[in-house]
Amino acid sequence: MENKEVHDLIIIGGSAAATAAGIYAARRGLNFKIITKDFGGEVATSGEIGNWPGINKTDGITLAGQFKEHLRYYGVEPEEGVEVEKVLVEPDGSFLVKSNNGNYAAKTVIMTTGVHPRELGVTGEKEFRNKGVSYCTVCDGPLFAGKNVATVGGGNSALESALMLSDIASQVYVINKNAQFKGDQILIDNLNKKNNVKITYDASTTAIIGDQFVTSLKYNDSSGSEKEIKVDGIFVHIGMVPNSSLAPDETAKDQFGQIKVNANCETNVPGLYAAGDVTDTPHKQIVIAAGMGTCALLSAVNYLNRMK
Amino acid sequence: MENKEVHDLIIIGGSAAATAAGIYAARRGLNFKIITKDFGGEVATSGEIGNWPGINKTDGITLAGQFKEHLRYYGVEPEEGVEVEKVLVEPDGSFLVKSNNGNYAAKTVIMTTGVHPRELGVTGEKEFRNKGVSYCTVCDGPLFAGKNVATVGGGNSALESALMLSDIASQVYVINKNAQFKGDQILIDNLNKKNNVKITYDASTTAIIGDQFVTSLKYNDSSGSEKEIKVDGIFVHIGMVPNSSLAPDETAKDQFGQIKVNANCETNVPGLYAAGDVTDTPHKQIVIAAGMGTCALLSAVNYLNRMK
Numbered sequence: 297m298e299n300k301e302v303h304d305l306i307i308i309g310g311s312a313a314a315t316a317a318g319i320y321a322a323r324r325g326l327n328f329k330i331i332t333k334d335f336g337g338e339v340a341t342s343g344e345i346g347n348w349p350g351i352n353k354t355d356g357i358t359l360a361g362q363f364k365e366h367l368r369y370y371g372v373e374p375e376e377g378v379e380v381e382k383v384l385v386e387p388d389g390s391f392l393v394k395s396n397n398g399n400y401a402a403k404t405v406i407m408t409t410g411v412h413p414r415e416l417g418v419t420g421e422k423e424f425r426n427k428g429v430s431y432c433t434v435c436d437g438p439l440f441a442g443k444n445v446a447t448v449g450g451g452n453s454a455l456e457s458a459l460m461l462s463d464i465a466s467q468v469y470v471i472n473k474n475a476q477f478k479g480d481q482i483l484i485d486n487l488n489k490k491n492n493v494k495i496t497y498d499a500s501t502t503a504i505i506g507d508q509f510v511t512s513l514k515y516n517d518s519s520g521s522e523k524e525i526k527v528d529g530i531f532v533h534i535g536m537v538p539n540s541s542l543a544p545d546e547t548a549k550d551q552f553g554q555i556k557v558n559a560n561c562e563t564n565v566p567g568l569y570a571a572g573d574v575t576d577t578p579h580k581q582i583v584i585a586a587g588m589g590t591c592a593l594l595s596a597v598n599y600l601n602r603m604k
Numbered sequence: 605m606e607n608k609e610v611h612d613l614i615i616i617g618g619s620a621a622a623t624a625a626g627i628y629a630a631r632r633g634l635n636f637k638i639i640t641k642d643f644g645g646e647v648a649t650s651g652e653i654g655n656w657p658g659i660n661k662t663d664g665i666t667l668a669g670q671f672k673e674h675l676r677y678y679g680v681e682p683e684e685g686v687e688v689e690k691v692l693v694e695p696d697g698s699f700l701v702k703s704n705n706g707n708y709a710a711k712t713v714i715m716t717t718g719v720h721p722r723e724l725g726v727t728g729e730k731e732f733r734n735k736g737v738s739y740c741t742v743c744d745g746p747l748f749a750g751k752n753v754a755t756v757g758g759g760n761s762a763l764e765s766a767l768m769l770s771d772i773a774s775q776v777y778v779i780n781k782n783a784q785f786k787g788d789q790i791l792i793d794n795l796n797k798k799n800n801v802k803i804t805y806d807a808s809t810t811a812i813i814g815d816q817f818v819t820s821l822k823y824n825d826s827s828g829s830e831k832e833i834k835v836d837g838i839f840v841h842i843g844m845v846p847n848s849s850l851a852p853d854e855t856a857k858d859q860f861g862q863i864k865v866n867a868n869c870e871t872n873v874p875g876l877y878a879a880g881d882v883t884d885t886p887h888k889q890i891v892i893a894a895g896m897g898t899c900a901l902l903s904a905v906n907y908l909n910r911m912k
Contacts, residue, residue: 316657316891323655323746325771347631349624349894350656350670352677362658369660434902438631459909463633482910559867560886578868579902583624586657587895594742594887601767602790 302401303327304600305593306393308383308542309408310374311337312582313572313589315363317406320593322370326600328402330367330374331395336360337410338573339582344439348582359582383407385544389566403603404596407555407563407570408589409539411580416448416532420504424530428510433457433531434581440465440529446513447471448501449533452479455487457533462490469525470495471515499523504530538574550576561592569596610709611635612908613901614701616691616850617716618682619645620890621880621897623671625714628901630678634908636710638675638682639703644668645718646881647890652747656890667890691715693852697874711911712904715863715871715878716897717847719888724756724840728812732838736818741765741839742889748773748837754821755779756809757841760787763795765841770798777833778803779823807831812838846882858884869900877904 305321307314310332321328339345340360346353367374375397383405384392393400413431415421421429430436433447437460445465447458450472461468470487475497477484487493498518505512505524514524538554540547548556548564554576561569569592572585613629615622618640629636647653648668654661675682683705691713692700701708721739723729729737738744741755745768753773755766758780769776778795783805785792795801806826813820813832822832846862848855856864856872862884869877877900880893 312657316655319655319657320742323742324768347624347627347898348658349620349627350659350667350674352674359658366658366660370654434628434631456906456909460632480910486909557867559865559884576867577899579899581895581898581902583891583898584895587889587892590655590889590891591885591887594889598764601764601794602788 300401302390302403303329304402305404305406305596306331306391306400306402307406307408308332308380308393309337309410310335310376311339311408311410311572312363312585313408315367316586316589317408317571317593318367318372319370320590322372324597326597329400330372331378331380331393331397331400332374332376333379335364335374335376339363345435345582346438380542382542383544385546385565391567404567404569404599406589406592406596407543407568407574408572408585409542409574411536411538411573413532414535414537416501416534418501418503420506424504424506424510427508428506428528429504429530429532431532433460433533437461437464437531442466443528444526445529445531446525446527447531447533450474450477450479451533452483454533455479455483457531458487458493459483461531462493466492468493469527471499471501471513472497473500474498536573536580540574544568560595561588562595567599608709610698610711611637612710613712613714613904614639614699614708614710615714615716616640616688616701617645617718618643618684619647619716619718619880620671620893621716623675624894624897625716625879625901626675626680627678628898630680632905634905637708638680639686639688639701639705639708640682640684641687643672643682643684647671653743653890654746688850690850691852693854693873699875712875712877712907714897714900714904715851715876715882716880716893717850717882719844719846719881721840722843722845724809724842726809726811728814732812732814732818735816736814736836737812737838737840739840741768741841745769745772750774751836752834753837753839754833754835755839755841758782758785758787759841760791762841763787763791765839766795766801767791769839770801774800776801777835779807779809779821780805781808782806844881844888848882852876868903869896870903875907
């Protein structure tokens with residue numbers, strides 16, 4: 297399908313940032329579409345959510361459903377099943393969004409394509425995702441009060457995960473595949489002061505075991521022999537991979553492939569905005585993504601007003 | 605009352621940014637307080653709200669109530685009636701928050717003190733606030749579909765208000781007290797193209813008239829004679845005043861008195877964060893404030909972790 301219509305805006309993605317942008321775009325009367333592989337994104341996979349302001353306790357599926365319902369209330373139906381291959385900048389500065397559903401032409405584009413966690417790639421990891429395996433300690437850590445947990449990783453994210461878990465869980469194991477941490481010294485020092493944290497270096501995770509829920513983690517130690525620790529939760533913090541490869545080649549990214557944005561959610565490409573986890577914002581949270589989606593949309597509106 | 609306890613964090617303010625920061629602070633187990641003159645802030649005065657993601661339609665009082673309930677769910681009771689006079693930076697880099705309720709000592713402070721709209725100071729303005737008088741076109745403009753409205757002001761905010769209203773309302777009057785606009789030319793050009801917008805220059809608003817709801821606006825024209833226009837809504841865009849005077853004297857502010865923050869919601873003062881409308885973020889929206897409150901809190905947590 298070729299779509300020759302030039303939209304004011306194409307929003308790529310289908311989670312909190314896309315929802316917030318879509319709600320504001322509808323209220324501002326823009327000619328726009330939300331296109332996404334599937335609706336819900338990181339929100340829908342979040343399990344229990346206690347930090348969406350105004351809702352004491354919900355879950356990812358429910359909140360994503362409310363987001364979709366809110367868009368529908370404004371007559372916006374996200375186009376799902378659309379996999380964007382590439383966004384191209386046209387000679388006139390407009391955009392061509394190439395997808396498996398044909399091309400979309402647009403004056404502005406907001407990228408809210410999120411991230412995916414780097415996986416360990418071990419047995420049991422996919423099976424026990426959200427059944428003890430988590431990639432977000434801030435989100436899911438509070439669910440493991442008094443339990444035994446493991447953090448896998450060796451950078452700041454893993455250190456912060458382990459520090460947080462040490463205040464919540466009974467026993468925290470840190471499984472670091474390297475001989476030392478790559479994070480900030482002060483975090484390492486603080487972690488070493490904790491008396492319920494056991495750090496294992498040169499430890500390569502080999503399997504995640506469980507029945508209904510995670511029961512243990514297996515790893516090879518520095519001598520190559522396999523060990524098993526009993527844990528209820530496993531927090532994998534070995535990096536996130538931003539879904540940014542489809543951004544125009546002109547787009548400035550940081551060393552992690554995250555799209556660089558300023559406080560207005562503008563990228564270096566005029567008319568191209570980004571919001572949420574795909575950007576270089578340091579904190580990946582639903583409400584931050586929603587705020588950024590709104591910010592990106594309002595910046596896009598100002599850009600369109602100046603174009604008219 | 606003197607409070608000698610040194611808190612991890614004092615959050616000053618009681619609206620969306622404070623709520624989001626408070627929820628995350630509680631989940632992270634910080635020793636903190638929320639202190640505010642009154643809870644609800646700009647949210648509570650917003651009238652109908654259709655752009656808080658996940659809730660199709662609500663109102664400011666209800667949403668502010670949900671925010672407070674969410675804090676209480678985590679055992680956080682904002683201290684209301686607290687008017688902060690000044691935040692001081694101590695020689696050791698910690699903070700002393702001086703208030704009518706005594707002093708609070710803290711390692712970190714998040715300022716979410718918001719803004720107040722600059723008022724016209726004319727008869728009827730206070731009486732018809734939220735009964736036709738609004739200070740936020742993005743928030744309230746959609747409620748005036750097909751009606752007659754006036755925007756008062758002459759800067760970009762007023763121009764954007766009038767441009768937005770021209771797509772929504774039947775007739776838009778722009779009352780500019782100066783002989784020309786002070787905003788961007790392209791916005792002025794675009795406004796001049798609209799055929800349902802009537803601009804009056806050198807017009808000084810003198811009174812807002814109504815019964816249950818606004819019915820008209822009176823102004824003195826350039827010759828000094830009083831005119832009256834029939835309108836259902838009046839959007840006052842003559843500037844916002846950030847509530848930033850209580851920030852430490854060391855705090856960097858922009859030309860409007862807004863507290864400068866980076867993408868991490870850090871100010872130039874280590875340990876001092878700001879979020880929401882009191883900052884130099886260009887877009888003043890509830891969900892943006894909530895996102896920034898979360899961002900500020902997570903930055904403060906990282907700072908505290910590095911202090912330990």
